[in-house]
Amino acid sequence: MEHPDTHSLVTRQRRSVLITGAQGQLGAALVDVFATDAVTALSRADWDVRFPAPPDLASPDLVLHTAAWTNVDGAEDDPQGAAEVNVGGTAHAAELGAPIVAYSSDYVFDGRKGTPYVESDSPNPLSAYGRSKLHGEAAAGEQAWIVRSSWLYGPTGHNFVRTMLRLGAERDEVAVVDDQLGCPTYVGHLASATRELVYSSAPFGIWHLAAAGECTWADFAEAIFEGAGLDCRVKRITTAEFGAKAPRPAESVLRSEKDAPELPQWRDGLSECLAALGAAR
Ligand SMILES: NC(=O)c1ccc[n+]([C@@H]2O[C@H](COP(=O)([O-])OP(=O)(O)OC[C@H]3O[C@@H](n4cnc5c(N)ncnc54)[C@H](OP(=O)(O)O)[C@@H]3O)[C@@H](O)[C@H]2O)c1
Structure with missing residues (x-):
């Protein structure tokens, strides 16, 4: 089913695309992938989204809203923030x-379903961050594609891959959680899938876009060390042993029950990221 507003977006010659959070890891990938459009890339300094848009900001054809509070544990201390x-x-x-x-x-x-989550599954966030994202979905209005993704990483910013590359170079062993299952998603792949979604006249609504395959954080860490040629062991520990402040879902593999663009396997995303970082063995 095609929405009239999405149709005009597809047929327009040169679209104006506004990207919030453009200096974040996903924002940076979107700036690259949408480079043939007329992109306005805004950092927090350009627009702090806690406040209404600057009055001189023209309404674009499309908004890619990535600006977010992404400190999951920090949100427990400051849920209002x-x-x-x-x-x-x-x-x-x-x-x-x-x-x-x-x-x-x-x-x-909440991670208790036992099988992958699809778009029609009922949310039940465990953390302040999860609740803020769910309420944010509702705040996006009726002309919105709500794109849920997971375990993002890329060549820039704070993410698990960059942390493991640093720790793996410093230590012989790293303790990593082995009882959370998810889909580590490369931001370059998510950005490309986003473009495919919005320019294919996909209807507004919830879409799950995450890497194919699944693994635990410990599996992911081992693949990072292997791919980067780092001689570092992974000690597999539980979520309770790790002791993070915010609760996380135990199994949060995302799949689409709709005709969503398919992303490559997480191992392919990791290879691309390591190559982009110049860290591949
Ligand atoms: N990271 C993940 O694993 C993950 C998983 C699923 C979904 N997501 C979602 O995907 C989106 C992108 O995440 P990401 O990983 O790219 O996050 P990120 O790297 O942390 O980037 C978020 C960006 O938002 C900016 N920002 C924070 N507060 C702001 C404000 N008040 N006004 C304007 N900009 C502000 C940050 O600027 P500063 O650097 O100045 O703080 C940063 O550049 C977010 O909606 C996130 O919730 C992330």
Whole structure:
């Protein structure tokens, strides 16, 4: 089914695309993938999304809203602060009046389903961050693709791959959680899938876009060390042993029951990321 607003987006010659959080890891990947459009890439300094858009900002054809409070444990200490960015910020981005991609998370689920989550499954977030993302979905309005993804990483920013590369070079052994299952998703692949989604007249609504395959954080760490040629062992520990502040879903594999663009396997994303970092063995 095609929505009239999405149709005009597809047929327009040169689209104006506004990207929030453009200096974040996904924002940077979107800037690359949408480079043939007229992109306005905004950092937090350009627009703090807790406040309405600057008055001189023209309404674009498309908004890619990645700006977010992404400190999952920090949100437990300051849930209101996380909500100001993830709920209020999304409402402000939607107020621009253009079709919007609002990114959300596997952490809207409680992880107890036992099989992969599809778009129609009921959310039940365990953490303040998850709640803020779920409320942010509702704040995105009616002209929104809610794109849920998971375990993002890329060549820039704070992420698990970059942390493991640093620790793996410093230590003989790293303790990594082995009882959470998910889909580590390369931001370059998510950015390409986003472009495919919005320019294929996909209807607004919730879409699950995550890497194919699944693994635990410990599996992921081993693949990182292997791919980078680092001689570091992975000590497999439990979530309880790790002791993070915020609860995480035990199994939050995302799959699509709709005709969503398919992303490559997580191992392929890892290879691309290591190559981009110049860290492949
Ligand atoms: N990371 C994950 O594993 C993951 C998983 C699933 C979904 N997501 C979602 O995917 C989206 C992108 O995540 P990401 O990993 O690319 O995050 P990221 O690297 O942390 O980037 C987020 C960006 O938002 C900016 N930002 C924070 N508060 C802001 C504010 N008040 N106004 C304007 N900008 C602000 C940050 O700027 P500063 O650097 O100045 O703080 C940063 O550049 C988010 O919606 C996130 O919730 C992430």
